[in-house]
Amino acid sequence: MVPTVSIPTPSGDSTAAQVPIPSLDVDPFSMEFFANPHPVHEVLREAGPVVRLDKWNVFAVARYAEVHAVLNDPQTFCSRRGVGLSDFAKETPWRPPSLILEADPPAHTRTRAVLNRVLSPAVIKQIRDRFTAAAEAKADELVAKGSFDAITDLAEAYPLSVFPDALGLKPEGREHLIPYASLVFNAFGPPNELRRNAIERSAPHKAYVEAQCQRENLAPGGFGACIHARVDEGDITAAEAPLLVRSLLSAGLDTTVNGLGAAIYCLARFPEQWERLRNDPSLARNAFEEAVRLESPVQTFFRTTTREVDISGFRLDEGEKVLMFLAAANRDPRRWDNPDNYDVTRRTSGHVGFGSGIHMCVGQLVARLEGEVMLTALTRRVRTIAITGPVKRLFNNTLRGLESLPVTLTPA
Amino acid sequence: MPSLTFVHPDGRPETLETGNGESAMMAATRHGVDEIVGECGGNAMCATCHVYVDDTWIDRLPAISDDEDALLDGTAAERQSTSRLSCQIKMTPELDGLVLRLPDRQV
């Protein structure tokens, strides 16, 4: 199944296109794969800089260098034809396309600038105290409990206690938020059972989200109201604002939940790293970042080629879908020392867990803030974190995380 | 390759070689300069690669973009007139010998 490939010649070499692109018959959207993707990631990386996945008729990159290069060349690898398997040039998207995720420059530039300002480092400074206080309260509550599910009671409960308020959402209906995000991320996948089921059950979640994106439903001072305020400045139109709010609702919660879940899962499995973190809580931010690198809550995204292109000497036609394995790139031994180790002191700069380039996660600062303050609050109160029951995996076409992680904390 | 000197908060200078077309942030993280974090990997989004450019060099750098200017308002250490994001400083032969002072914190 794994073809041998010689080191590819750089693009421009006339012999470049003569080496065939290795084909693999793995399905990276199957339950078997989701249960343990890492061995397949290695096969994908070692097969060559670009591979073909016969099952879905797409190309894929899994090495750090190529994933990074594709992410940073939006002219050649566009997003407007969808960042899932579905090609918007040939199929109708399941919802109106995102004005930011599924857009290219110059259209993307203006909407991105709006979100950059709404979620800027200066704004994050202002919400920091509020997010810290909520994390401290949550940590107190969990230490008092002792034993609980680290996914529902911590990884979900903490972001749910801060993010919807920061956005300015009404109290009613928030239970739709996580199902909606899970739908969005399943929908990036192929037409498999996960995707079909998610879309079939989507109507109430879609209706809720659509309503919450309207100006009159968003509390003053929140991220949502700030987006709508840019209509008055003439930066975006009144029709665009709700769709930009929708981006925060789609991408701002489930990803953080899986990021926090990943951090707790790592710290429970690597007790010496927890010890290190306890001894130096200033590492909390990096401990979260390293969990995002190692576990990559967002595993994959697609791009579509806008022209004939060479990737590391291999020729692709125009209009091809290219699947980027962010998770495999984040563990590529060509880029990382001991890539499968969780190391809270690692220099993580450059990992692609939040993407890279113009589409890099616009909410990364909020996610890091949530991760940092929650882990910091735990280091001050908790001596050990032990996994005390069966760990259940979450199955989603794009997200990687857990559905259940029973833990017991011993107080410091 | 142009060389670059970082001055640590305690006044200790550290000179390093930069790679072709590398940013000052990338050179710093590659050499393990602790005071540069670079959380966004050089995508001008995080403001954790903040530096103070030495007075003698400040006018020789390309102008600040609007994006960089907005990000500099959110730096952890105080913004000064010589503040820049080191991921937006691309090392060229003209910048050989550049001196950048490191702030005491980035987050």
Ligand code: FES
């Ligand atoms: S590295 Fe993030 S702004 Fe420079």
